[in-house]
Amino acid sequence: MTYRTIFVCLALLNFGPGSAGWSNRASGSKIISYVVDPHKQDIRFFWKNESGALFGNIGNLRQYFERRHRKLIFAMNGGMFKSDYSPVGLFIQDGQVVNALDTSSGAGNFYLKPNGVFYLTSAGKAGICPTGDFAGGNGIRYATQSGPMLLVDGHIHPAFRQGSANLNIRNGVGLLPDNRIIFAMSEEPINFYNFADFFKSQGCRNALYLDGFVSKTYLPDEKCEQTDGNLGVIIGVSTADTQ
Numbered sequence: 001m002t003y004r005t006i007f008v009c010l011a012l013l014n015f016g017p018g019s020a021g022w023s024n025r026a027s028g029s030k031i032i033s034y035v036v037d038p039h040k041q042d043i044r045f046f047w048k049n050e051s052g053a054l055f056g057n058i059g060n061l062r063q064y065f066e067r068r069h070r071k072l073i074f075a076m077n078g079g080m081f082k083s084d085y086s087p088v089g090l091f092i093q094d095g096q097v098v099n100a101l102d103t104s105s106g107a108g109n110f111y112l113k114p115n116g117v118f119y120l121t122s123a124g125k126a127g128i129c130p131t132g133d134f135a136g137g138n139g140i141r142y143a144t145q146s147g148p149m150l151l152v153d154g155h156i157h158p159a160f161r162q163g164s165a166n167l168n169i170r171n172g173v174g175l176l177p178d179n180r181i182i183f184a185m186s187e188e189p190i191n192f193y194n195f196a197d198f199f200k201s202q203g204c205r206n207a208l209y210l211d212g213f214v215s216k217t218y219l220p221d222e223k224c225e226q227t228d229g230n231l232g233v234i235i236g237v238s239t240a241d242t243q
Helices: 058-067 192-201
Strands: 021-026 031-036 042-046 070-077 091-093 096-099 116-121 126-130 140-146 149-152 171-175 181-186 206-211 217-219 234-240
Touching: 031 070, 031 192, 031 217, 042 091, 042 140, 058 070, 058 234, 070 181, 070 206, 116 206, 126 149, 126 171, 126 206, 140 206, 149 171, 149 192, 171 192, 181 192, 192 206
Parallel strands: none
Antiparallel strands: 021 031, 031 181, 042 234, 070 217, 070 234, 091 096, 091 140, 116 126, 116 140, 149 206, 171 181, 171 206
């Protein structure tokens, strides 16, 4: 697997064709991003280990892989959570529904409709869709629900405003036209509109907000190793450790 790093302004940013894993820091936008090909890379969602203990943070997940002679190459928190760190909304792990889809209304970012679901099928297909469009089914291997949607069919969420003073660290996920997945986290506070526009600039038609000030990213190739914190669901990409 090869990685390339470039430093460009957001308006010039694009991703090299055909790469299985690709990381980037965009100096103009202060956003760190990573592209995953679910057909070629081992991407999974984590919450509790086989003993029922919470992973809790990326550091614990990294150690989990090390004990199994695997190397964690990317990780990011994968959605909002309650005070006991259980997922807010739908969570499917290894084909098992851990928490049900939440179609109710409420306050906060999660309920800023449309919210949505990010999922992976057992065949390696990725999807991001509004909650009302999620069909579920036996073929879903992993899924996490969050909100709001950043992009829906290429359009920025109608509640977002250019120049908004609602600034925060944010992380999210978008779907590229070739079924690759782009994860991104702002390295400094950003508003929803600009964050959504980043995904749009990459060619995404659908993108989902994952979380805010608790956001953590692990991407050693970009010298980003945020292994601390208290998290719920974590999304991780690993490979066999050949060292």
